[in-house]
Amino acid sequence: MQxxxxxxxxxxxxxxxxxxxxxxxxxxxLERSATPYSAQPTPSSGGLVSQDLKIGRKxxxxxxxxxxCGYLLLGARLIGLSDLEGTRVAQxxxxxxxxxxxxxxxxxxNGAVLARTLNRPALVVHPRKIRDIDEAFRAITEVLPDLEPxxxxxxxxxxxxxxxxxxxxxxPDQVRRLNAKGIVGLDYxxxxxxxxxxxxxxxxxxxxxxxxxxxxxxMEHVFEGQLADLNQTLKTSLDVGIQHxxxxxxxxxxxAFEAKRASAVLMNVNSGEILSMVSLPSxxxxxxxASPKIARINAATQGAIELGSTFKLFTVAAxxxxxxxxxxxxxxxxxxxxxxxxxxxxxxxxPGRMDAKHILQESSNIGAAQxxxxxxxxxxxxxxxxxxMLSISQIEVLETDTPTFPxxxxxxxxxxxxxxxxxxxSPLHVATGVAAxxxxxxxxxxxxxxxxxxSQRPQGPRVISQETSHIMLDYMRNIVANGTGSxxxxxxxxxxxxTGTADKYGSNEVVxxxxxxxxxxxxxxxxxxxxxxxxxxKESFNYATAGWVAxxxxxRIINRLISPLGIMPVRNTDDLWxxxxxxxxxxxxxxxxxxxxx
Amino acid sequence: MARFFTLxxxxxxxxxxxxxxxxKYSVQQIESDIKQANQRIAMLQDEYEVLEAEWQHQNRPExxxxxxxxxxxxxxxxxxxVTSLRGLPERPxxxxxxxxxxxxxxxxxxxxxxxQFQSRTPVLLDQYGQDGGASKTDPLGSxxxxxxx
Numbered sequence: 001m002q003x004x005x006x007x008x009x010x011x012x013x014x015x016x017x018x019x020x021x022x023x024x025x026x027x028x029x030l031e032r033s034a035t036p037y038s039a040q041p042t043p044s045s046g047g048l049v050s051q052d053l054k055i056g057r058k059x060x061x062x063x064x065x066x067x068x069c070g071y072l073l074l075g076a077r078l079i080g081l082s083d084l085e086g087t088r089v090a091q092x093x094x095x096x097x098x099x100x101x102x103x104x105x106x107x108x109x110n111g112a113v114l115a116r117t118l119n120r121p122a123l124v125v126h127p128r129k130i131r132d133i134d135e136a137f138r139a140i141t142e143v144l145p146d147l148e149p150x151x152x153x154x155x156x157x158x159x160x161x162x163x164x165x166x167x168x169x170x171x172p173d174q175v176r177r178l179n180a181k182g183i184v185g186l187d188y189x190x191x192x193x194x195x196x197x198x199x200x201x202x203x204x205x206x207x208x209x210x211x212x213x214x215x216x217x218x219m220e221h222v223f224e225g226q227l228a229d230l231n232q233t234l235k236t237s238l239d240v241g242i243q244h245x246x247x248x249x250x251x252x253x254x255x256a257f258e259a260k261r262a263s264a265v266l267m268n269v270n271s272g273e274i275l276s277m278v279s280l281p282s283x284x285x286x287x288x289x290a291s292p293k294i295a296r297i298n299a300a301t302q303g304a305i306e307l308g309s310t311f312k313l314f315t316v317a318a319x320x321x322x323x324x325x326x327x328x329x330x331x332x333x334x335x336x337x338x339x340x341x342x343x344x345x346x347x348x349x350x351p352g353r354m355d356a357k358h359i360l361q362e363s364s365n366i367g368a369a370q371x372x373x374x375x376x377x378x379x380x381x382x383x384x385x386x387x388x389m390l391s392i393s394q395i396e397v398l399e400t401d402t403p404t405f406p407x408x409x410x411x412x413x414x415x416x417x418x419x420x421x422x423x424x425x426s427p428l429h430v431a432t433g434v435a436a437x438x439x440x441x442x443x444x445x446x447x448x449x450x451x452x453x454x455s456q457r458p459q460g461p462r463v464i465s466q467e468t469s470h471i472m473l474d475y476m477r478n479i480v481a482n483g484t485g486s487x488x489x490x491x492x493x494x495x496x497x498x499t500g501t502a503d504k505y506g507s508n509e510v511v512x513x514x515x516x517x518x519x520x521x522x523x524x525x526x527x528x529x530x531x532x533x534x535x536x537x538k539e540s541f542n543y544a545t546a547g548w549v550a551x552x553x554x555x556r557i558i559n560r561l562i563s564p565l566g567i568m569p570v571r572n573t574d575d576l577w578x579x580x581x582x583x584x585x586x587x588x589x590x591x592x593x594x595x596x597x598x
Numbered sequence: 599m600a601r602f603f604t605l606x607x608x609x610x611x612x613x614x615x616x617x618x619x620x621x622k623y624s625v626q627q628i629e630s631d632i633k634q635a636n637q638r639i640a641m642l643q644d645e646y647e648v649l650e651a652e653w654q655h656q657n658r659p660e661x662x663x664x665x666x667x668x669x670x671x672x673x674x675x676x677x678x679x680v681t682s683l684r685g686l687p688e689r690p691x692x693x694x695x696x697x698x699x700x701x702x703x704x705x706x707x708x709x710x711x712x713x714q715f716q717s718r719t720p721v722l723l724d725q726y727g728q729d730g731g732a733s734k735t736d737p738l739g740s741x742x743x744x745x746x747x
Contacts (some may be wrong), residue, residue, distance in 0.1 A: 111649060113654045117651075118644070190644075195651055195656075197651050199660075240658075241659050244659035244663075245659075248660070248663075
């Protein structure tokens with residue numbers, strides 16, 4: 001009789017089943033399992049069922065332990081992951097990345113926005129969806145009357161195309177009015193557009209982009225990677241208010257003297273930061289194509305022209321610094337100077353002998369040529385090279401020109417270069433060179449970027465000694481106090497400077513410029529203004545020279561810059577200067593009465 | 599006993615299922631809220647950028663100068679008028695100060711103008727420009743918002 005191992009009641013059924021199987025092996029196995037557990041043989045006695053059960057039970061325990069371990073691990077991990085203090089959630093839930101990747105802003109030195117990309121609505125039509133072309137045409141022309149009617153009608157009825165862009169940069173009001181017409185088939189997707197908040201005020205240094213906001217000129221072009229790819233804001237050294245002052249004064253003078261073009265650079269003599277860069281005529285960066293080609297040239301960096309007598313400063317500085325002349329050496333300026341076949345003469349005949357100070361004061365070509373010849377052409381050229389005059393300006397715009405200068409310094413070319421003829425550089429070159437004369441003799445790197453840690457001391461190679469620099473400041477001050485630059489005299493700030501009137505080769509036109517350093521007792525800024533082809537006016541007694549054109553505008557600009565630049569005015573500028581110059585020549589104490597330039 | 603434990607497990611299982619269900623949907627809801635909030639942030643950022651650019655444009659020195667000349671009775675700044683605090687003269691001990699005779703312009707302005715000025719909070723325009731046209735009242739020029747110049 002077969003018995004179920006656990007439930008004896010089933011035993012008869014099992015026994016019955018075993019009989020149904022034909023396979024003897026299976027039948028034997030069933031028979032075995034039907035045998036009562038106690039009746040089965042033990043392993044020692046060779047009982048197979050007991051062995052199977054034991055193995056099964058062991059496996060069961062192993063699996064249970066395995067699962068237990070697994071669940072314990074999971075539980076531990078769960079506790080580990082659960083954020084009991086809530087700090088991790090705060091970490092994970094960081095703000096989302098910027099949703100739109102737009103070209104970055106360009107700012108002025110105080111953070112005012114100069115250029116920004118904005119998403120602005122455009123008018124797009126879907127011709128196939130338009131039900132009534134006439135109605136759509138009327139609605140669009142009513143809101144946007146400046147569209148060409150024939151072209152608009154052709155576009156609205158062009159069902160070959162799925163969508164056509166009609167106009168970009170709609171104002172919100174135009175969109176509202178168009179949308180209120182309820183015309184099916186009009187859409188207003190927002191498209192990126194580069195906006196210049198200051199209009200054409202910074203057109204040349206900042207430059208412009210194309211319609212797809214790719215930088216095409218100026219800093220927009222040079223910093224394409226930073227602005228477009230890295231999306232980093234660009235902080236320039238330019239200043240909106242100061243740029244406006246410089247530009248409006250230069251513009252007014254350019255109009256008054258009917259000059260062809262004009263430019264100005266205002267630079268910090270210690271850091272090299274350019275606060276203002278003006279080039280006139282200007283162009284609209286939103287509509288570049290409409291401007292004439294001359295307007296797109298950055299006259300401050302690109303217009304390499306002969307700048308004339310301002311170069312006498314460099315000739316005198318080089319000769320003094322190299323010890324070729326002393327402050328008391330005099331030169332005969334009463335007779336024209338013959339150098340081979342060339343005759344060098346002065347604008348006004350000057351009497352007798354003059355030292356370097358008075359040669360600069362009267363801007364004598366004859367005197368400057370003699371100093372240059374004594375220094376030697378090679379040495380003069382080397383000094384100009386030290387000042388960076390002979391190489392392209394390292395500035396953050398690509399609109400620069402290579403200076404031109406004589407390949408061989410013969411006596412004639414040495415004499416002419418000494419007073420700024422035969423050498424053509426950009427106004428930025430001159431401003432940088434004069435900054436080195438004024439800041440104690442260090443050649444600085446001009447820059448359009450604001451430095452994060454503005455250093456009070458200039459950084460760069462030394463080009464002249466501190467003493468020479470001090471003498472040059474004295475000479476420059478003297479030019480404004482007693483010489484050709486007297487119209488640049490500012491009521492409450494001591495300034496120094498040098499006029500420059502250059503004849504344009506092959507014409508009767510001139511280039512009139514004035515370079516100034518202020519405050520002269522503690523030089524902070526150099527300002528260079530240049531007028532190309534000014535015409536003499538009745539008020540200037542038909543003169544178009546630097547003293548009449550560029551010097552007065554310098555006075556007006558500096559007068560207005562006093563408070564924006566934080567310069568503390570002095571009551572009597574010459575008292576202060578004389579205090580500093582205790583050992584100065586007594587004959588120079590006769591100071592012209594300061595005149596108000598405005 | 600076994601039935602009791604089975605019941606406990608079943609209750610736990612049902613509880614977990616319901617809990618999971620609720621958590622899943624609340625997470626979905628939160629995610630959609632975040633998405634909406636981000637969209638709104640982006641929209642507000644866009645609008646803020648437009649307004650900031652417009653503000654810079656309205657504050658062009660050239661325009662301020664023009665307006666100051668037209669509406670203010672002030673003279674141009676001369677360098678001699680600038681001094682340091684220490685440069686100011688000492689205040690006299692007994693100073694007989696006249697009471698102000700001039701009243702601020704806003705006090706004498708017509709009430710309607712004052713209200714109009716004070717209620718001029720900028721109204722942002724959505725993509726379709728729905729705003730009621732409040733920003734059209736500025737008569738002084740604009741380049742993005744299309745105000746009359």
